[in-house]
Amino acid sequence: MTSIKDLAQHLGISIGTVSRALNDKLDVKPATRERVLKAAQELGYVPNQAGRSLRQGSTGLVGFVLETSSEGMMQGDLFFIRVFDGMQSVFSEYGLHLMVMMSPSSEKSDAYLEKIVGRRLADALVLSSTRRVDPRIDFLADRKIPFVTLGRSQTDRGQPWLDLDFEGIIADAVDRLHARGHRRIALSLPRPALNLRYVMLDAYREQITRLGLPFNDRLVIETDPGDNGGVALAHHIMEMDDRPSAVIFSDHIHPFGLYRGLADMGMTPGRDLAILGIATRLASLLSPNLTHYRFHLHDLGRRIAQAVIYGLPHLHKEKKPPLIRERVPFTLIEGDSDAEMKG
Amino acid sequence: MTSIKDLAQHLGISIGTVSRALNDKLDVKPATRERVLKAAQELGYVPNQAGRSLRQGSTGLVGFVLETSSEGMMQGDLFFIRVFDGMQSVFSEYGLHLMVMMSPSSEKSDAYLEKIVGRRLADALVLSSTRRVDPRIDFLADRKIPFVTLGRSQTDRGQPWLDLDFEGIIADAVDRLHARGHRRIALSLPRPALNLRYVMLDAYREQITRLGLPFNDRLVIETDPGDNGGVALAHHIMEMDDRPSAVIFSDHIHPFGLYRGLADMGMTPGRDLAILGIATRLASLLSPNLTHYRFHLHDLGRRIAQAVIYGLPHLHKEKKPPLIRERVPFTLIEGDSDAEMKG
DNA sequence: GGTGCCTCCGTAAACGTTTACGAAAATTCG
DNA sequence: CGAATTTTCGTAAACGTTTACGGAGGCACC
Numbered sequence: 001m002t003s004i005k006d007l008a009q010h011l012g013i014s015i016g017t018v019s020r021a022l023n024d025k026l027d028v029k030p031a032t033r034e035r036v037l038k039a040a041q042e043l044g045y046v047p048n049q050a051g052r053s054l055r056q057g058s059t060g061l062v063g064f065v066l067e068t069s070s071e072g073m074m075q076g077d078l079f080f081i082r083v084f085d086g087m088q089s090v091f092s093e094y095g096l097h098l099m100v101m102m103s104p105s106s107e108k109s110d111a112y113l114e115k116i117v118g119r120r121l122a123d124a125l126v127l128s129s130t131r132r133v134d135p136r137i138d139f140l141a142d143r144k145i146p147f148v149t150l151g152r153s154q155t156d157r158g159q160p161w162l163d164l165d166f167e168g169i170i171a172d173a174v175d176r177l178h179a180r181g182h183r184r185i186a187l188s189l190p191r192p193a194l195n196l197r198y199v200m201l202d203a204y205r206e207q208i209t210r211l212g213l214p215f216n217d218r219l220v221i222e223t224d225p226g227d228n229g230g231v232a233l234a235h236h237i238m239e240m241d242d243r244p245s246a247v248i249f250s251d252h253i254h255p256f257g258l259y260r261g262l263a264d265m266g267m268t269p270g271r272d273l274a275i276l277g278i279a280t281r282l283a284s285l286l287s288p289n290l291t292h293y294r295f296h297l298h299d300l301g302r303r304i305a306q307a308v309i310y311g312l313p314h315l316h317k318e319k320k321p322p323l324i325r326e327r328v329p330f331t332l333i334e335g336d337s338d339a340e341m342k343g
Numbered sequence: 344m345t346s347i348k349d350l351a352q353h354l355g356i357s358i359g360t361v362s363r364a365l366n367d368k369l370d371v372k373p374a375t376r377e378r379v380l381k382a383a384q385e386l387g388y389v390p391n392q393a394g395r396s397l398r399q400g401s402t403g404l405v406g407f408v409l410e411t412s413s414e415g416m417m418q419g420d421l422f423f424i425r426v427f428d429g430m431q432s433v434f435s436e437y438g439l440h441l442m443v444m445m446s447p448s449s450e451k452s453d454a455y456l457e458k459i460v461g462r463r464l465a466d467a468l469v470l471s472s473t474r475r476v477d478p479r480i481d482f483l484a485d486r487k488i489p490f491v492t493l494g495r496s497q498t499d500r501g502q503p504w505l506d507l508d509f510e511g512i513i514a515d516a517v518d519r520l521h522a523r524g525h526r527r528i529a530l531s532l533p534r535p536a537l538n539l540r541y542v543m544l545d546a547y548r549e550q551i552t553r554l555g556l557p558f559n560d561r562l563v564i565e566t567d568p569g570d571n572g573g574v575a576l577a578h579h580i581m582e583m584d585d586r587p588s589a590v591i592f593s594d595h596i597h598p599f600g601l602y603r604g605l606a607d608m609g610m611t612p613g614r615d616l617a618i619l620g621i622a623t624r625l626a627s628l629l630s631p632n633l634t635h636y637r638f639h640l641h642d643l644g645r646r647i648a649q650a651v652i653y654g655l656p657h658l659h660k661e662k663k664p665p666l667i668r669e670r671v672p673f674t675l676i677e678g679d680s681d682a683e684m685k686g
Numbered sequence: 687g688g689t690g691c692c693t694c695c696g697t698a699a700a701c702g703t704t705t706a707c708g709a710a711a712a713t714t715c716g
Numbered sequence: 717c718g719a720a721t722t723t724t725c726g727t728a729a730a731c732g733t734t735t736a737c738g739g740a741g742g743c744a745c746c
Contacts (some may be wrong), residue, residue, distance in 0.1 A: 001461075001463070003701090003702060003703090004702065004703065005702075013725080013726085014725065014726045014727075015703085015704095015726090016700095016704085016725075016726060016727075016728090017706080017724080017726070019703070019704060019705080019726055020704085020705085020724095020725085023704080025705090026723095027723070027724060027725075028723095029723080029724060029725085032724085032725085044457075044461070045461070046457065046458060046460075046461020046462050047461075047462065047703070048397075048461055048463050048701090048702050048703070049393075049396075049402075049462040049464055049702095049703095050392075050393050050396035050397040050402065050463060050702070050703085051397055051701070051702030051703035051731090051733090052702075052704075053392075053393035053396075053703085054391075054393040054394055054397050054701090054702080054703070054704095054730090054731045054732060054733085055702080055703045055704045055705085055730070055731050056703080056704065056705095056731085057731075059392075059393065061442075061464075062704080066424075068424075068427075068428045080424075081409075081411075081423075084411075084443075084445050085411045085445055088411075088445040091687080092447075095457075097444065098443075098445055099404075099442040099443070099444070099446070099465065100427075100441075101440065101442070102427050102428055102430075102431040102441055102444070103443070104435075114387075114389065115389060116440075117389075118344075118387070118388070118389020118390075118649065119389050119391065120344070120391050120392055120393060120394040121392055122439065130344035133411070146712050179695090203545075227718080228624070228627055228628075229624070229625070229627065229628045229739070230628075231627075231628070242671065247549075253625075256625070256628040257628055259628070259630075260627075260628045260629070260630050262520075263630040264630065281571075281572070281595075282599070284571055284572065284574075284603075285571075285572045285573075285574070285596075285599040285600055285602070285603045286603070287602075287603045287606040287607065296713085346731090346732060346733090347732065347733065348732080349732095356695075356696085357695065357696045357697075357736085358696090358733085358734095359695075359697075359698090360694085360695055360696075360734090362733070362734060362735080363695085363734085363735085366734080367736090368734095369693095370693070370694060370695075371693095371694070371695080372693075372694060372695085375694085375695085390732080390733070391731090391732050391733070392700090392732095392733095393731080393732070393733085394731070394732025394733035394734085395704085395732075395733050395734075396701090396703050396733085396735045397700090397701045397702060397731090397732075397733070397734095398700070398732080398734045398735085399701085399733080399735095400701075405726065558706060578724080
């Protein structure tokens with residue numbers, strides 16, 4: 001593999017000059033710069049990242065920490081790949097590379113982070129699946145590693161975050177169902193550790209009481225990772241003695257299970273139970289059409305990337321970059337799963 | 344951040360000894376080794392990867408090149424994350440890290456690989472979405488970069504590969520449908536560039552003729568990326584004048600679309616059209632149950648990882664490691680979507 | 687006590703860059 | 717034409733490791 005030394009020898013100039021030429025430094029004659037660039041092209045020279053990292057203390061890599069939620073059905077997949085794509089599209093402009101890292105389950109995730117960070121594998125990290133109390137945030141903040149979280153947390157160390165606008169969704173969903181005559185509106189929530197759960201629950205409670213409805217915690221239903229995609233959930237709901245007439249989902253998998261479960265019981269979504277979900281494009285494959293909230297995930301990725309850039313001083317010119325803490329807006333896709341309540 | 348120099352000063356010994364102690368070299372007294380390890384623990388020392396990479400010429404990273412198939416519905420997602428998980432579980436034992444890299448669309452993927460490889464970002468690569476003629480394979484082989492492909496290709500440079508046993512699936516599927524009285528069996532295939540398409544087509548033709556059925560290329564149906572998950576496909580199939588009584592899918596998304604399309608037409612999968620698919624756990628959410636072929640994706644990931652290890656001489660002891668070229672076996676999950684043909 | 691052999695450790699070079707510094711060359715100016 | 721200034725370039729240090737090499741001690745042996 002050709003090194004900068006080879007290049008310099010081949011051109012008969014010093015490696016210092018070659019380096020400056022390649023990195024667009026000022027003090028190099030235009031003519032020689034051209035010669036260097038041309039030779040680099042011909043010899044297929046690409047700077048070795050290790051050498052460069054060592055010298056300038058930055059690797060050009062941004063790590064996205066993905067937890068292998070060992071809980072049955074993988075939730076995020078369809079979600080994440082679009083986000084990654086958006087992130088990379090921004091990073092490319094800065095010569096950065098996105099590195100998706102599979103972190104072990106949460107108990108060992110600290111040791112994992114320790115290694116990543118200690119080895120200086122990445123210049124910055126993005127955390128996902130943020131928990132209400134998230135030690136990873138303290139860990140990174142203590143070590144002054146630039147990072148951004150996808151999802152909020154109560155562990156607040158002044159870090160930038162991006163999140164979906166769950167409050168907006170819940171408010172809209174509750175309003176919408178209320179306007180259509182529903183009074184017993186259930187909410188399906190993920191496991192307790194995730195901060196997402198509390199955000200949605202608070203928003204739900206707030207909107208319910210604002211509408212003058214009684215808050216009933218029996219209508220707050222926990223999704224069971226062991227439940228195969230939510231089939232059992234359907235039975236659970238339909239067999240409650242004061243069963244809800246509508247249910248709001250916080251993910252895009254469980255609506256499928258619920259549809260399936262209802263079908264098994266001979267019931268129809270939208271007629272026997274109104275359903276609202278947060279969904280990806282997959283939702284369009286449900287019949288009847290699922291009314292759901294959708295996000296521009298590619299944009300979300302771009303926003304995350306921007307927040308990361310702001311955390312890396314050598315990549316932008318802002319003296320005091322803004323602290324990015326945004327909830328990205330949703331779009332409502334109207335379907336037939338949340339029809340008017342008759343009776 | 345503490346470097347090995349800090350550690351050495353703190354202990355009052357040379358950095359050479361510290362390095363040897365940490366790397367389990369022979370010529371260091373057990374007592375000092377212990378002291379070093381203890382101090383490293385206390386000071387939170389983790390070796391800087393850039394320094395190490397520079398010296399030994401390897402980064403400890405394995406890149407998985409994921410193409411952002413810009414074609415409508417993302418196919419692979421649910422699939423890949425499990426594979427990643429399997430890979431990482433092996434890599435962890437070797438101190439390797441999986442780095443998922445989002446490669447741009449295929450036209451520019453060469454320039455992308457050029458950068459990755461030139462910068463020495465990864466010790467080895469894994470290619471996915473292999474095409475029948477895949478220039479990436481030539482590129483990597485020419486540069487002697489260790490790599491493994493997930494999926495086969497006609498571009499054969501002696502590289503190891505892992506793949507799903509599509510031949511086995513097709514043979515089993517055709518047999519199964521034939522035994523149940525089906526004579527007009529359609530096959531749904533992905534876009535032409537992918538090698539997968541040809542593997543399946545060949546296997547299909549072979550099995551069809553072996554059973555004495557006529558090969559009819561009108562029964563080979565191309566899935567349209569623009570078609571929203573296969574809904575239009577349903578209409579297309581049901582409106583053929585010599586329409587098939589069964590269809591085999593090569594992916595896990597289109598069955599959803601087909602179910603949806605059939606439902607829209609008031610038809611029932613398994614009664615009006617037999618359906619076989621290759622699927623992930625999501626399939627259990629279809630009603631009636633989709634009969635499908637399933638793979639142990641975590642294992643697949645582990646196999647890929649093993650093949651990668653064999654390509655990195657410093658990580659194993661084999662003089663001549665075996666060339667891994669395997670099709671991982673499938674499991675049939677029986678459902679109700681491929682019932683007996685009546686009439 | 688000299689010789690030889692281990693065991694353990696320190697020294698220093700090397701990996702490929704970038705960059706501060708100063709020297710050389712080119713240009714401008716009086 | 718010489719001096720002052722600017723432009724351009726070469727030198728060398730530094731980043732954090734690993735590792736080949738050799739030296740210093742300890743011990744056993746004759």
